[in-house]
Amino acid sequence: MPLIFVNYRTDDEEATATLVDRELSRVFGNDAVFRASKSIGLGSRFPQELLTAVRRSSVLLAVIGPRWLKAEGPGGRSPLQEESDWTRREIQEALETGAVVIPLLVGGAKRLGKEDLPTEIGDLADCQYRRLNHRNADADLTGLADDLVRLLPELATAARNNGYRSPSATADRGRGGESGRRADERTPTKLIKHRQRGGIGNLNGDFSGTFVNESQGPVHTGSGHLYQAGEQYLGSYISSDGGDVHYEADNHGDVYRGDRNGHPEEEQR
Numbered sequence: 001m002p003l004i005f006v007n008y009r010t011d012d013e014e015a016t017a018t019l020v021d022r023e024l025s026r027v028f029g030n031d032a033v034f035r036a037s038k039s040i041g042l043g044s045r046f047p048q049e050l051l052t053a054v055r056r057s058s059v060l061l062a063v064i065g066p067r068w069l070k071a072e073g074p075g076g077r078s079p080l081q082e083e084s085d086w087t088r089r090e091i092q093e094a095l096e097t098g099a100v101v102i103p104l105l106v107g108g109a110k111r112l113g114k115e116d117l118p119t120e121i122g123d124l125a126d127c128q129y130r131r132l133n134h135r136n137a138d139a140d141l142t143g144l145a146d147d148l149v150r151l152l153p154e155l156a157t158a159a160r161n162n163g164y165r166s167p168s169a170t171a172d173r174g175r176g177g178e179s180g181r182r183a184d185e186r187t188p189t190k191l192i193k194h195r196q197r198g199g200i201g202n203l204n205g206d207f208s209g210t211f212v213n214e215s216q217g218p219v220h221t222g223s224g225h226l227y228q229a230g231e232q233y234l235g236s237y238i239s240s241d242g243g244d245v246h247y248e249a250d251n252h253g254d255v256y257r258g259d260r261n262g263h264p265e266e267e268q269r
Helices: 010-028 046-056 086-097 119-126 134-151 153-161 167-174
Strands: 004-007 059-064 100-106 130-132 187-189 205-207 232-239 246-251
Touching (some): 004 010, 004 086, 010 059, 010 100, 086 100, 130 134, 134 153
Parallel strands (some): 004 059, 059 100
Antiparallel strands (some): 232 246
């Protein structure tokens, strides 16, 4: 059953409609996208096939180029003014059945006004549109596919079943965005064996706090107390888990331990 109906005018942007169909078929599956010249089989009843496909679709994409409104009908009128015009009939059917209708403005096509349209499809002018520029076709088509995935659950399901992964989501994961590592997920680290001058400790296992290297003065990274010593060559382990900072090291200088309020004990004052 089609989910996306590609609506276009033959003498306007038929090639673009074919391009859109191919990209969306790749994302959602060939059977999920209806385009008349592809989807209607030999000997099938053209009017019945078109209207049935529109009624079953969740989205209608109206591909609109610079010649879409061109006056070429009888008496110099636009074909849209004719009730028998199939581009008009498909859009009208989609609006009446509650499908999402998206004008896809190609190249320099201008946004439609209600004064440009027959009353029966006047609401098309109010529908949020998207643009497709052939110089940026890959990015524009990818953005359109991503929009459709986010728009309707059935489209997201079709894309997932077809093995589609959004390039933008992959890029977000690479940048550490929302699609990537969770904010509370710990980053695994390897043991660092070299010595730190004035820094904070060696890392082993999962690291979820702050690492400071080559500090030039006292640094506090937790909720406990920090006592500064002289120049230190730290050993294999330092930890602060909500309490005091403990050192195991070859220290040069004195390290003091105080009471819970952070004051040195009396004999150390």
